[in-house]
Amino acid sequence: MIGARREGLALRLQGIRKSYGHVVAADGIDLEVREGEFFTLLGPSGSGKTTLLRLIAGFERPDSGRIELGGRDVTTLPPNVRETNTVFQDYALFPHMSVAENIGYGLKVKGIPRSRRRERVGRALKMVRLEGLENRRPNQLSGGQRQRVALARAVVNEPEVLLLDEPLGALDLKLRQEMQIELKNIQKEVGITFVYVTHDQEEALTMSDRMAVMASGRIQQVGPPIEVYERPVNEFVAGFIGISNVLDRDGWRLVIRPEKLILLEEDEPAEPGMSVEPGVVEQVVYVGMITRFTVRIDHGESLVAVRQNMDAPGRTQGFEGRRVRLAWSPDHAYVLERATTGEEK
Ligand code: ADP
Ligand code: MG
Numbered sequence: 001m002i003g004a005r006r007e008g009l010a011l012r013l014q015g016i017r018k019s020y021g022h023v024v025a026a027d028g029i030d031l032e033v034r035e036g037e038f039f040t041l042l043g044p045s046g047s048g049k050t051t052l053l054r055l056i057a058g059f060e061r062p063d064s065g066r067i068e069l070g071g072r073d074v075t076t077l078p079p080n081v082r083e084t085n086t087v088f089q090d091y092a093l094f095p096h097m098s099v100a101e102n103i104g105y106g107l108k109v110k111g112i113p114r115s116r117r118r119e120r121v122g123r124a125l126k127m128v129r130l131e132g133l134e135n136r137r138p139n140q141l142s143g144g145q146r147q148r149v150a151l152a153r154a155v156v157n158e159p160e161v162l163l164l165d166e167p168l169g170a171l172d173l174k175l176r177q178e179m180q181i182e183l184k185n186i187q188k189e190v191g192i193t194f195v196y197v198t199h200d201q202e203e204a205l206t207m208s209d210r211m212a213v214m215a216s217g218r219i220q221q222v223g224p225p226i227e228v229y230e231r232p233v234n235e236f237v238a239g240f241i242g243i244s245n246v247l248d249r250d251g252w253r254l255v256i257r258p259e260k261l262i263l264l265e266e267d268e269p270a271e272p273g274m275s276v277e278p279g280v281v282e283q284v285v286y287v288g289m290i291t292r293f294t295v296r297i298d299h300g301e302s303l304v305a306v307r308q309n310m311d312a313p314g315r316t317q318g319f320e321g322r323r324v325r326l327a328w329s330p331d332h333a334y335v336l337e338r339a340t341t342g343e344e345k
Helices: 049-057 099-109 114-127 143-155 173-190 201-207 225-230 235-240
Strands: 009-020 023-034 038-042 064-069 084-087 161-165 193-198 210-215 218-223 245-249 252-256 262-265 275-286 290-297 302-308 323-328
Touching (some): 009 193, 023 064, 023 193, 038 173, 049 084, 049 161, 099 143, 114 173, 201 225, 245 302
Parallel strands (some): 038 193, 038 210
Antiparallel strands (some): 009 064, 290 302
C-alpha cells in the first residue's frame, strides 16, 4: 500500500471541484467517510450527487482537489485500479448471462479460478437471498430480484467502498422500504463501506450511519440522521428533510418540526414553560396514521402541526376555521444559521 493508512478512514475528499461548462457540479467538497460506515449523500436532483460518486469511482477527474481511498491518493487513477464498485439504478445486468454468470463476471475478468469463483458467487447468492435462481436470466426476474443481483455482483468483488446511485429508485414504495432494511442489514453483515446516493429523505434517515445533505454542489451538513433532522444547520436542510416550520422572533430564525407542536383548543391550558401562540386552522388533512393541521398563527406564519390519530375517527372534522393555540417546548425550537444555498457565500 502506498502511503500511510489514515486510521479508520475509507474515503477522504479534499477541496473537490468539478465544472461542466459553467455548471459547477462539485463546488469545493471536503468529506471523510469511515471504514464500515453506511454513508449517504442526500440532495435534490441536480445537486451534484452522481458527479461526486463518479469522481470517487474514477469515471470523472476533478478539476482540482484530492481523493483518497483507504489512505491512498487515487485522484488520477483509472476506475479499474480503485477499490470501488458501483451499483447503478438501471442495474445494467448482462441480459444474455444467467444470474450466477452476472454475479461472477467481475471475478472471471480478474482471473479468479473457477472453483474459487463458484464459492464466492454461492456466498453472494445466499447473502442476497437468491439461492435457487442462479440459472435464471435477468428478464426472468422481478425488479427487486434484479436489484439483488446487481448488489451481489458488486459485493462479490469485495470492494473497499461500494458506491450506490439511487439503486432503489425504480422500485415501488413497499418494495423499496423492504429493500432499505435489507440493504442496511447486508451492509452490516459484510462490513463494506457504502456511499449511497438518494434524493429521498426518508430513505436517507432510515439507512444511514451518517449523511451529507447536498445542494448546488456543496455540502450543507454532515451528521447522523437524528442530528441532521433534529438540528438542521440552515433553512435549506430544515426544509429538505421533513416539513419544517420557520419562525422569525426577536431577530432569531427558529425551526420547529410539526410533531413537536401541540394543538390546543382556544381555552385549553398549556403546560408551564411552553411557548404558546394563537391562530386559526386553515387546513386539515387526514393521512391515515396522522392528521396534518395547517395553522395560520396571528403573528403571520403558517405552521404545520401533526397529531397521531389515536382517538376515534371524526375528531379532526370541523376543525377548519377554528381558533386554536399552538404550544411547543422552547427546547424544540432550533436557531438556524442563514441558508448558504442562495446568493451568499
Ligand atoms: P444529481 O445526481 O444530484 O442529480 P448530478 O451530479 O447528476 O446531480 O448533476 C449536477 C449538475 O451537473 C447538474 O446541473 C447537471 O446538469 C450537471 N452535469 C452532470 N453531468 C454533466 C455532464 N456530463 N455534462 C454537463 N453537465 C453535467
Ligand atoms: Mg444523480
